[in-house]
């Protein structure tokens with residue numbers, strides 16, 4: 001009996017000492033982990049800043065947001081960069097650090113962007129958005145993404161694949177605010193009768209974005225810009241575009257236009273003030289003005305003192321471009337002209353957010 005009591009006591013003593021041993025081991029393990037964490041925090045500037053912003057949350061409002069801009073060397077991307085940099089320049093401390101995506105970091109246009117100290121080039125291809133995130137400098141956490149895909153020059157399926165996988169990759173990498181640049185659309189009554197790849201792809205990408213953001217992990221702003229004023233630039237490209245307008249649209253048809261600077265302005269505002277109800281989980285269809293071809297010719301003459309350039313050989317080049325080389329353009333303009341015959345009030349007044357600036 002006495003022996004059983006002694007054995008019982010020694011079992012209790014053994015289990016107490018094992019518990020103490022485990023606790024000590026656990027404690028040592030935790031101390032080691034803490035020391036390792038601390039060493040990483042102190043030796044990695046970005047982790048150190050993150051650590052400080054956890055300790056002092058007020059500081060987080062003053063640290064710049066990292067924005068990934070796709071299509072950075074293109075029309076919209078350049079405008080977004082320029083508007084973000086302008087906000088930086090007018091703020092006591094920089095609001096944004098910009099990561100500009102390009103397939104070729106050595107091109108002249110890419111190098112020009114990188115001259116600004118707030119811009120870092122990121123080599124990447126929208127066919128593989130996850131690899132864009134892996135190409136970022138170590139420790140960078142992207143807060144916002146500007147997403148634009150080229151419409152002409154790829155299939156509907158490839159545009160959808162690029163647009164949706166960038167959304168998925170952004171969610172997977174903890175992005176908080178996603179600005180998707182889509183395209184203005186005519187009312188469903190008209191859109192349902194004509195199918196255009198460039199429009200259809202954007203409808204699918206928009207729906208994917210809304211679904212991806214529905215639990216609030218990421219917010220979005222969808223921009224649905226109208227045609228760009230910049231399509232009418234000097235040179236052959238602008239002349240062919242003017243020819244396409246002149247010979248493809250009924251005279252009375254007024255198209256809505258916007259300056260890409262204004263698209264950039266909306267994007268930058270949305271990144272600066274993401275909780276603003278005008279931007280948070282909203283679609284915006286901005287346009288600067290609606291003009292018919294006669295207006296465009298007149299304004300061009302008034303502003304430049306010259307006639308709006310049209311392509312040599314009259315209709316031939318615009319016809320070849322819009323029916324053979326870039327068939328989507330032909331589809332687009334057939335869409336516009338059919339749309340106008342169905343509805344004369346197709347200037348989208350109900351959906352356009354009219355801008356005050358750069359109207360003519």
Ligand SMILES: NC(=O)c1ccc[n+]([C@@H]2O[C@H](COP(=O)([O-])OP(=O)(O)OC[C@H]3O[C@@H](n4cnc5c(N)ncnc54)[C@H](OP(=O)(O)O)[C@@H]3O)[C@@H](O)[C@H]2O)c1
Nearest residue numbers: 071073074075076102103125126149150151225226227228
């Ligand atoms: N033109 C209009 O009137 C109008 C109106 C409304 C909406 N839109 C829409 O606007 C979009 C085009 O925007 P944008 O005019 O700003 O484009 P953009 O000037 O043609 O520029 C696109 C940029 O995207 C980059 N890029 C192209 N393919 C890429 C890829 N696979 N991976 C990574 N980057 C790639 C290129 O840069 P790098 O060569 O440096 O990689 C290029 O500079 C289209 O979806 C169109 O439907 C156009």
